[in-house]
Amino acid sequence: MKAVVSLNSGSSSIKFSLFALDPQGQLMLSATGKIDKIGIAPSVRARTVDGTTLLEREWPDGTSLSHADLLTELFAWAADHPLKDREIIAIGHRVVHGRAEFAAPRLVDAALIGKLEDLCPLAPLHQPHNLAAIRAIAQLRPELPQVACFDTAFHHDKPVIASRFALPRALHDRGIRRYGFHGLSYEYIARRLAEIDPPLAAGRVIAAHLGNGASLCAMMAGRSIDTTMGFTALDGLMMGTRSGSLDPGVVLHLLTRMGMSAAEVEDLLYRKSGLLGVSGLSSDMRTLSGCEAPEAEEAMALFAWRAGREAGGLLSSLGGLDGIVFTAGIGENDAGIRSRICRRLEWLGLRIDECANITNATLISLPGSAVKAYIIPTDEERMIALHTLSIVREKAA
């Protein structure tokens, strides 16, 4: 049976999914897995869709295996595992930044890798690791087509005004623009919402992707018209370790008055701010919500306040709101944060059903609420597999 693999490679983890092609040519999830704690104490786990463990392996603390080493291990195991009858025909990758040039998924070749390499400074937490996985597979299985699926692509057609900074025009022309991210997640949400609630999907919706990285997307009839992330995935909402929007004067002050180097400021804004910086305790929402410390409470309150404020900004782009969709780790699981954000939008006529909210139901607004609220689990891996398959089919046609 033919199959497609999706890889979502981050700084310390690689999530992977294997989708088999059924006789009708549809993608069926066969197995998922994760290589975790790369560079610390690596582990790899894989299980079938019904929960049966396929692989479980851990290495001791301090084992320095790279992304490429661990993918090599995974492929060596895959050659002789219970799903080896699945013939992998292509591998799709999440690639965070594609700038304006890559408005759609692309088949990977050496020239593309070079161009994407140049974008690493724009997404230092993700892009180098996305490319590490692409390069590793090119070495391991050079005959296998690889497809790069860009997080920026879904936002490509948003109005020009939503992609402009109030900077001199020449800089916009040189690519200093608001691109937007989490596009694979939003594309999946737009598709699912069209199945779950077609009239709402045809209207004005804010999708809230709240994970370690977090952003909001204003969707009109399923298309992105504005989003909170900009040139990099640092903009907009407060995140696990990222600051989100910041007065640019703060950056200048840190550089010119406080003697920080550019690398230190980058580290501060990407890795030491957000929930971690404000709480001083953890970047993980689950940890913070189980914590008594007032700093943890303040970090969570600020997260929700910032989300409400940014949502307010998108309301102006949308000219109103018909629905909000929560997704990703926090959005799908944290009833408290959802409730806080929805309360900030109560003035719009959004009435949350706290019983539905607490049980992570799909529809969490009350009947008659002027704005509907949904929880829709995202599936970036499926979106990657769908794009990969269609590129491979195009190539074969």
Ligand code: ADP
């Ligand atoms: P990533 O951006 O790394 O894919 P995720 O979408 O997995 O991130 O989201 C991670 C965040 O989701 C963390 O802050 C984590 O605490 C939070 N999270 C995951 N599960 C739960 C849960 N059951 N309750 C509250 N928060 C959760």
